Amino acid sequence: MTPYPTYRTFWLVYWLRLHVLGIALTAGLLMNASLSGYAQVHISADSLQADGFPMRTGWRWHPGDNMAWAAPSFDDSRWDTIRPGRNILYLDRFRAESIGWFRLAFELDSARTQPMLAATIGQVGASEIYIDGVLWQRLGQVGTTYEQQEAYTPTDQQVFLLPQLARGPHLLAVRLSQQQPPWYMPKIQYFERSVFRINLFPAQSVMDGVIKQLYIQTPGNYLLIGIFLMLSVIHFMYYAYRRKRVNLIFGLTLLFGALSVTLIESLELIRNSNIREWVVLGQALSVSIFMFMLLITYYQYLGQPTSWFLRIIAFLLIVSRLIPFIFESSNLVGLLSIVSVIGLFADGIRVSIDAIRSHKTNAQFMLISILAMILILILGAFISWWLSGEYVAYAGYAIEITNLLFFLTLPFSFAIILAREHAQTNRNLEDRLAEVEQLSAEKEGILTQQNETLERQVKERTAELSQSLTDLRETQQQLIQREKMASLGELTAGIAHEIQNPLNFVNNFADVSGELIQELKEEREKEPRDEELESEILADLEQNLGKISHHGGRASSIVRAMLDHSRVSTGQREPTDINALTDEYLRLSYHGLRAKEKNFNANLITQFEPGIGTVTVVAQDIGRVLLNLFNNAFYAVQERQRTAPAGYQPRITVSTRLLEKVVEIRIGDNGTGIPAAIQQKVFQPFFTTKPTGQGTGLGLSLSYDIITKGHGGEFMIETTSEEGTTFLIRLPVSQKFK
Incomplete structure (x- = not known):
């Protein structure tokens, strides 16, 4: 037109x-x-x-x-x-x-x-x-x-x-x-x-x-887009299934081909010159990348590395497309474009000839496809030239058919080759499957015999394991009982130490009061009686009785605390002062140790945040956890004191703080620490770092369960061998009371 x-x-x-x-x-x-x-x-x-x-x-x-x-x-x-x-x-x-x-x-x-x-x-x-x-x-x-x-x-x-x-x-x-x-x-x-x-x-x-042009050109371009997209999706699916890189590269190649034709079609809808310039640039680059990646696909299929000649062709192909979009066109740019296109065909022919000499599969088919593209281009140009002079109405048809054949020849050739390769792979898999079925039939009898042997061995092993499990349960019960007795002994020693002080006061003031009563009796038998002295003795007696009553009440409160601690936990959560609870069990553990080791002393450092208030917990359970951690800390510093050089001072650090949603309790010591190789095992039941007879390994395991399962908190450990250990407890405060 x-x-x-x-x-x-x-x-x-x-x-x-x-x-x-x-x-x-x-x-x-x-x-x-x-x-x-x-x-x-x-x-x-x-x-x-x-x-x-x-x-x-x-x-x-x-x-x-x-x-x-x-x-x-x-x-x-x-x-x-x-x-x-x-x-x-x-x-x-x-x-x-x-x-x-x-x-x-x-x-x-x-x-x-x-x-x-x-x-x-x-x-x-x-x-x-x-x-x-x-x-x-x-x-x-x-x-x-x-x-x-x-x-x-x-x-x-x-x-x-x-x-x-x-x-x-x-x-x-x-x-x-x-x-x-x-x-x-x-x-x-x-x-x-x-x-x-x-x-x-x-x-x-x-x-x-216009209608004729639409009927001639548009169906051909849409057909190209549809074929490219269909083949692209198929080879992407092949890549997802086979994980072969050649399918991925070929799928991307076809996407660029579809993009280039789509951009050509979009030009008929764009009238803004600036946008058209960018679309034409994108189309030129996409068709160049499409042609170049076709050759890359061939390289990948043959398993050959890219050559320096191919890199030069790629550079010339891109440069010859970019220069006319920035500078004025020139014969040199046109020559570069022609050289790059001829170079693509020449390199494809060279690679095909090398593949034929190496007896590569389908190499001859690819060489014929490349030569067919060249022949289509030459014949199409000649036919279009002849029709434009003799039969103008048919020249458009010749151009569109030439375009369609030219740009479909090589993609179809690759698709056929890859499909044939996939079919051959499937046939090989079917042959191997038949071999596997035959081997399976032969091994079925052997497996049946082995299964019978295994069943017999399993029965024997099951009986042995049942006996071992019974022995293990008995051992566990013994260890639990020993742990209970050890905890009871430590608690008893601590309580005895706490009760000893008020009892000494009661006994001392009772003896003094007895002496004062005897002195009062002797004074009353004298004539004349010293009433002033009697008044002083009575005043001393009254004061002693007050001291006795005070220290007796103190002993009574200690006994009540002991009964509360020994009472089985009801599991009821109550608002509890975390700072007071932590301090109470720290002192209880420390005095319990000093009752056994008179010469032991440690520096106790407490940093309690005053604004924590009360938190809803099971106080008895949290107390057991704290007591166990304090006992372990005192044990660690005591062990290090025995081997440490002069000047070592045992130190226990206890701190609490209120975070955004949790209350955090830190219990640290400067004791022996825990080696890195066994840090992951300390929370396992019956695992202990103490010598035989001194620990059952249930303390930390039960403590971990109480904190994490019973209270939904976190129980962590930070330790370095020979430098000390810090246990970290975090309890949620979703039900916090002020």
Whole structure:
């Protein structure tokens, strides 16, 4: 429909156009020199062809911006003659000005009723188009700078209906700006597309042409997209199942192929020039990556490392695509593009020949596929050239069929090869499965015999294990009883030490009181009696009785505390003062140890946070845990004191603090510590670091259960061998009372 190649076929014929660039430049200069004689274009509506009338010649141009230049009466005879259908590289003056007016005088000559006319327009910048001084179309926003200009690029399928024009002369005036994009924007359309072109058609024929173009090109492109996406999904599934890298690379290759065709189709929907520049850049890069990754897939299939020649081809392929989007096109860039494409085919042929010499599977098939692609390209170009001269209506079909065959040959070849390989793998698996079934049948008898032997051995071992389990349970009961007796002894020693002090006071004051009573009796028998002395003795007796009562009450409270501790836990949670509970059991454990070791002394450091208040816990259970930890701490510092050099001072540090959701209790010592090799075992039942007969290994295990299972808290240990141990208890405060 239009003599200019559309972007649908641009990615196939772009490098072919580079060969004729020099010829086109020469012909353009000669034609430009012959335009000075044209003053008016004559168009006969009766003879207007269905393929349109390209309005290329007869244009005049002047830089600047004056709305009076749209009037048909304006004299433009002194304006420059120009061909706006060429790209901006050949219009130096317009490129320097980038804004101006184009005028074309044409005459419609018709012997019959004037038919409705339509036009297709091509441009990169922005324009206002006037017919006989009346604004007909505004395409974008004309501006003197790139920022002010809003570029608009009509698509090849966009049709503009002209107003009903009478027979006779008419004037087409175009106010147009084409500002060069900044350095960071792609510029392929700015450099390559026509500054302004317009083709006139009979309205009916142009609509038929658009529909024909859609039927020819769109199904082919959609078919390519569908095939690429389908094969891509299949090979991604193969990769997920087989975990072979070649399937992943081939799937990504097909995705880039689908992306490149999708971007071509999207160009028909995009009229903003800036967005089109980026889309064209993305399409050029994606098709380059697609072609390069096809070769990478072949390398991966053959198991060959990438060569230096392939890296050079990749560099040239990307550079030849990027340079035209930033700088002006040149023959060198076109040559790089042709060399990179030829290099891809040459390297594919070289790898195939090497694979054939190495007797690689399917190498001959791949070589035939590559040669078939080259043959399709050559034959398709020749057929399209021949049809464009003899049968123009069929040239589009030839181009689309060539595109379809060219870009499907190699992907289909890879898909067939990988499918055949997968089928061969399945056949090998079936053969191995048959062998496995045969071996299974042979081993079934052996397994039956072994099962009978194993059942007999299991019965014997079960009997042995049952006896061992019985012995173990008895041993556990003995160890638990020993632990209970040991805990009872320690508790008794501590309590005896606490009761001893008040009992000594009671006995001493009772003896003194007895002596005072005897002295009082002797004084009463004397004559005369000393009443003052008797009063003093009675006062002393009264004071002694008060002391006896006080210390007796103290002994009674200790007994009550002992009974409370020995009472079986009810499991009832009660608001408990954690600081007081911790301090009580610290003192109880310390005095219990001193009752057995008169010479033992330790530095007790307490850091209780006063704002904790009370926490709902089972006080008896928490007390047992604290008592066990304090006993272990005193044992650790006592053991280290026996071997430590002079100057070692046993130290026990106890602290509490209130965190966001928990109450934390830290119990630390500077004792022997626990070696790293056994730190993970200390909470196991019946594991102990104490010598035989001194511990059952149940204390920390029961403590861990009370804290974690009974109270939903945390029980952790921080220890370093020969430096000390810190036990960390964290209890939740969700039911905290003040």
